[in-house]
Amino acid sequence: MAPWGYEKDNGPAHWHKDCPIANGKNQSPIDLINGEVKYDSGLKPLTAKYVPFSDAKFLNNGHSVQFQPSAGNGSELTGGPLAVKYNFEQFHFHWGNNDTEGSEHRVDGKMYPAELHFVHWNSTNPSFKDAVGSGGPNGLAVLGFFLKVGAENAALKPITDLIPKVKDAGTSVTVPSNFDMQAILPATLTDYYTYDGSLTTPPLAECVKWIVFKQPLEVSAAQMEAFRSVINRDGKPMGGNYRPPCPLHDRAVKTSFK
Ligand SMILES: NS(=O)(=O)c1ccc2oc(=S)[nH]c2c1
Numbered sequence: 441m442a443p444w445g446y447e448k449d450n451g452p453a454h455w456h457k458d459c460p461i462a463n464g465k466n467q468s469p470i471d472l473i474n475g476e477v478k479y480d481s482g483l484k485p486l487t488a489k490y491v492p493f494s495d496a497k498f499l500n501n502g503h504s505v506q507f508q509p510s511a512g513n514g515s516e517l518t519g520g521p522l523a524v525k526y527n528f529e530q531f532h533f534h535w536g537n538n539d540t541e542g543s544e545h546r547v548d549g550k551m552y553p554a555e556l557h558f559v560h561w562n563s564t565n566p567s568f569k570d571a572v573g574s575g576g577p578n579g580l581a582v583l584g585f586f587l588k589v590g591a592e593n594a595a596l597k598p599i600t601d602l603i604p605k606v607k608d609a610g611t612s613v614t615v616p617s618n619f620d621m622q623a624i625l626p627a628t629l630t631d632y633y634t635y636d637g638s639l640t641t642p643p644l645a646e647c648v649k650w651i652v653f654k655q656p657l658e659v660s661a662a663q664m665e666a667f668r669s670v671i672n673r674d675g676k677p678m679g680g681n682y683r684p685p686c687p688l689h690d691r692a693v694k695t696s697f698k
Pocket residue numbers: 557559582638639640641642643
């Protein structure tokens with residue numbers, strides 16, 4: 441089978457052939473239906489402590505554009521639904537070819553134009569790869585932020601300004617060491633949905649504690665257009681690199697807000 445992608449011949453409907461877990465009971469993304477979520481007063485705010493990276497790349501891996509440090513540097517996530525410390529691994533994006541589609545998670549059936557994922561791995565594992573394979577929903581913690589079109593996002597500008605340099609699949613560029621990743625996050629990481637799920641791309645491992653924030657981040661129309669200029673490994677616009685929602689089965693979605 442052609443390597444997986446989001447086209448007719450290699451998209452989400454085909455993934456189960458290489459990854460049978462695609463039809464599992466803990467798959468992501470999902471539609472976050474407000475009438476079916478349950479407030480959990482025990483959910484505390486999250487704390488993300490991100491240290492500037494001296495050696496990080498921004499790359500086009502053929503199915504997303506991704507910020508990837510060369511090694512860990514003590515950037516970590518704690519709190520919220522998490523029992524232990526999680527190490528930062530990478531962040532990447534999913535987006536659409538127009539403003540009516542692009543996010544992976546949905547809220548009452550509504551898609552946002554894009555979704556940003558901050559990926560972290562459970563520090564009780566020796567590595568990210570081990571955390572993915574550790575079994576159970578506590579291997580990774582992924583923060584999901586919806587993006588909507590509005591004001592320019594100054595914190596993401598150093599990243600969106602690099603997009604023209606990674607237009608083609610397999611290209612990468614070094615990110616200036618003064619890039620302030622912490623500035624992307626809202627000041628307080630309070631109102632979120634959380635549930636046990638999976639990677640939204642192959643291998644689709646069911647190893648993720650998902651934490652999706654209610655409040656979207658804003659990016660400008662020009663920043664959205666930058667994403668839409670990215671080309672995938674088939675030479676087509678990468679937009680549409682989102683998996684449709686999966687069945688919830690008997691999972692609960694908890695919220696930190698009423
Ligand atoms: N889109 S996502 O669920 O955040 C996600 C995060 C980390 C991943 O590592 C591999 S391999 N595939 C991945 C998908």
